[in-house]
Amino acid sequence: MGKKLNIALYWGASCGGCEIAVLDTNEKILKLAEVADIVFWPVAMDTKYKDVEKMENGSIDITLYNGAIRSEENREMAELLRRKSKLLIAFGSCAVDGCIPGLGNLYKREEVLENAFKKTVTTDNPKGIIPEVIHGKRKLTLPELEPRVSTLQQVVPVDAFIPGCPPPTELIAKFIDIVASGEEIPKGANLAPDISVCDDCDRNPKEEKILPDIIRPHRLEKDNGECFLLQGVLCMGPVTRSGCKTRCINANFPCTGCMGPTSKVTDQGARFISAIGSIIGGKELDTDQEKMKEIIDKIDDPIGTFYMYTLASSIMGGKKWKD
Numbered sequence: 311m312g313k314k315l316n317i318a319l320y321w322g323a324s325c326g327g328c329e330i331a332v333l334d335t336n337e338k339i340l341k342l343a344e345v346a347d348i349v350f351w352p353v354a355m356d357t358k359y360k361d362v363e364k365m366e367n368g369s370i371d372i373t374l375y376n377g378a379i380r381s382e383e384n385r386e387m388a389e390l391l392r393r394k395s396k397l398l399i400a401f402g403s404c405a406v407d408g409c410i411p412g413l414g415n416l417y418k419r420e421e422v423l424e425n426a427f428k429k430t431v432t433t434d435n436p437k438g439i440i441p442e443v444i445h446g447k448r449k450l451t452l453p454e455l456e457p458r459v460s461t462l463q464q465v466v467p468v469d470a471f472i473p474g475c476p477p478p479t480e481l482i483a484k485f486i487d488i489v490a491s492g493e494e495i496p497k498g499a500n501l502a503p504d505i506s507v508c509d510d511c512d513r514n515p516k517e518e519k520i521l522p523d524i525i526r527p528h529r530l531e532k533d534n535g536e537c538f539l540l541q542g543v544l545c546m547g548p549v550t551r552s553g554c555k556t557r558c559i560n561a562n563f564p565c566t567g568c569m570g571p572t573s574k575v576t577d578q579g580a581r582f583i584s585a586i587g588s589i590i591g592g593k594e595l596d597t598d599q600e601k602m603k604e605i606i607d608k609i610d611d612p613i614g615t616f617y618m619y620t621l622a623s624s625i626m627g628g629k630k631w632k633d
Contacts (some may be wrong), residue, residue, distance in 0.1 A: 315371040317342075318362075319401075320391060322384040323411045323459065327402035328402035329353045329446065331476035335483055340354050342486045346371075358472070362390060362633025372489065374401040374472070378411040378622060379460040383453035392466040397495060399485075403475040405462040406408040407570050408622025410475075412459045415621055415628020416613065419455050453577045459622045475568035475619060480511045502553030504573050507565050510552045513537045521590045533562040539589070544615060549581045568619050577625045580617035 321329055333339065349370060350357045373395040392398050402411035414422055428438045442451055462468055472481050481501050488495055495501075508514045515537045523542040526529035531543065538559070545564035547556075551572045556600050558565055571578040590605060609615060621628055 315346040316349045316369060317346045317489075318370045318373040318391060318395065319348065319353075320350070320351055320373065320377070320387055322375065322376050322387065322405065322462075323380030324377035324404040324409070325587075326353070327476040328374075328380045328404075331402075331474075331479065331482060332374075334479050335486065337454055338483050338486055341490050343490075345490050359387070359390075362394060365394050368396050370396065370398065371400055372397045374399050375462055376402040376405050378408045379456065379462065379465050380402040380411050380414070381453040383454050385456065385465055388462060388465050397469045398462075398466065399470045399472060399495075400462045400468045401472050402477055403473055403568050403570065403619045405472045406471050406623070407620040408459055409619045412461075412620070412622030412628070413614065413618070416424050417629070418631060419457050422455065431541050458628060461623050464622075469497055470495045471502075473500065473502050473568070473570045474554060475550060478557075480555065481553055493556065500551070500573075501571050502551050502569055505553065506572055507547035507550045507552050507556060507559070507569070511537075511547055511556050511559055513559065514547075515540060519589050524590075524605050527564055528612065530562065537565040541620075544586065544609070546578070546582055548585050549575050549578050566618055570623075571621060576611075578620045579624055 319329070319332070334605060348355065349365075350362055350373075370391070373391045375388060375398060378385065378387060400406045404411055408415075419424075423440055427433060427435055427440055444451070472485060474481060484501055485495075495561040503510075513536060519539050521539050521542060524544065525542040527538075527543050530543065534541075535609065538547075543564050545559070546567035547559070549571055550565050550567045551569040554569055556565075566576060567582075572583070575581045590602060613621065617624055
């Protein structure tokens, strides 16, 4: 066996589920250990940032970067790992599209801090203190939040993408197989299939879809095996990349879009809004605007529904402010 590869993993602004997903490959990870050494993985080993800084540029063969860019620390690590890595992979929805942290782009940075540390009902902070670190006589500030949440690709060039919240085990296993075989990952590749969830879904009807009404998923009394859209439940399957084995749908819950759009979709949320606009209520509602508005008004949290995972990477990117 030749020289082992050097692999790094980093956790930016995310929940940490992507880290656990790596371990979900079970014994498959031993195959990775046969051909690669993990040289940096803060969640699992005590490697310091300064150790990475001392590495030669390009000395890390592959870095899996999960998490969005929310703080100056996230940005600095993205830039550092970009320099040190031959191949930088956006790993998981937060790195690929911004995911849940990207919804922070609906608010100013100051509003986020105010809500988190002063207004959240579970926070006991009568003095309204915004946290900072004080060590002896020396005052150390925490990494500053950036004004907006960015995807990894909006900050540094990215070589490949593994989407999902978290990435499905099968995609991680596919990545391990590619690395173990010595095969190169094509530049710009997305390891998930470039087809929609509907293309993989057993519920996909042969007839034309019609959205009769809009109801919340919990109102479904039982799993009848029908397409969610035909039952009035919003399902992002038509505009979402496959590769998840339709796990949510198999558990009787609609697709929420975590795998991101296919290559044919520029803006996942906008495309889905267009799609439901064309199928809502059928042709009989074409002239009944009041009834159509009544149905549309039942959409709870439109931004959270249509842009739960892709607000940061969408055309609008979030709310805009003059300052």
